[in-house]
Amino acid sequence: MDALKRRIADIDHEIAAACERSGRERSDVTVVAVTKQVSAERAEEVISEGIFHLGENRSEGLLGKQQQIKDPVTWHFIGNVQSRKVKDFINQIDYLHALDRISLAKEIQKRADRTINCFVQVNVSGEESKSGLSSEEVGPFLDEVAAFDKIRVVGLMTMAPFTEDTEFIRYVFRSLRELRDDMAAKQLDHAPCSLLSMGMSNDYSIAIEEGATHVRIGTALVGTESEG
Numbered sequence: 461m462d463a464l465k466r467r468i469a470d471i472d473h474e475i476a477a478a479c480e481r482s483g484r485e486r487s488d489v490t491v492v493a494v495t496k497q498v499s500a501e502r503a504e505e506v507i508s509e510g511i512f513h514l515g516e517n518r519s520e521g522l523l524g525k526q527q528q529i530k531d532p533v534t535w536h537f538i539g540n541v542q543s544r545k546v547k548d549f550i551n552q553i554d555y556l557h558a559l560d561r562i563s564l565a566k567e568i569q570k571r572a573d574r575t576i577n578c579f580v581q582v583n584v585s586g587e588e589s590k591s592g593l594s595s596e597e598v599g600p601f602l603d604e605v606a607a608f609d610k611i612r613v614v615g616l617m618t619m620a621p622f623t624e625d626t627e628f629i630r631y632v633f634r635s636l637r638e639l640r641d642d643m644a645a646k647q648l649d650h651a652p653c654s655l656l657s658m659g660m661s662n663d664y665s666i667a668i669e670e671g672a673t674h675v676r677i678g679t680a681l682v683g684t685e686s687e688g
């Protein structure tokens with residue numbers, strides 16, 4: 461088996477085990493292959509293994525891959541967004557995982573020609589270096605974006621803190637799930653907020669145990685261009 465097939469088989473196995481441990485259905489978890497650090501060719505190999513959700517964090521990377529890849533991909537934009545870049549890519553994506561401020565919502569409202577599925581990014585652990593709303597800000601933010609008909613809040617997204625402390629990582633993921641449950645309970649038309657984007661190469665198993673519906677896996681899945 462080649463290296464890519466092996467990595468995908470290992471990830472499938474891990475995901476199935478995490479679902480089993482937490483009594484979840486495998487079909488409730490979507491793998492977003494983060495291809496930001498690899499070529500369009502590598503992305504096409506990933507697609508040929510049956511993974512049709514790709515994540516990019518820059519408009520250049522996204523548009524470059526879209527030019528080359530003709531398969532029916534579901535495109536996820538996962539990076540911090542500069543407002544001035546919104547017009548370049550907002551109508552080319554299926555999901556935005558990084559809605560974290562009203563000024564960005566305004567720019568999307570202005571530039572989008574259809575409703576954009578957005579995850580609101582939350583900085584659960586309050587690390588200075590991370591973008592995202594604090595947990596307390598999310599409720600008022602959802603009320604505020606009701607005014608923007610181009611924005612549909614499909615769920616919440618977070619990045620785990622940089623730490624070896626898996627119990628703390630678990631606590632962060634669990635906190636996001638609880639916040640998601642609270643927001644979904646509001647039953648807002650513009651913000652069903654049923655999804656949870658959390659978990660990357662090093663922590664996706666924990667994220668799935670804690671309820672992730674979308675795991676964003678880069679290096680562990682796509683590898684690095686030099687190593688194959």
Ligand SMILES: *Cc1c(COP(=O)(O)O)cnc(C)c1O
Pocket residue numbers: 494496517538539619660661662676677678679680
């Ligand atoms: C790069 C990136 C990922 C993937 O990271 P890996 O550690 O390579 O799995 C996931 N989410 C976001 C927001 C990223 O920028």
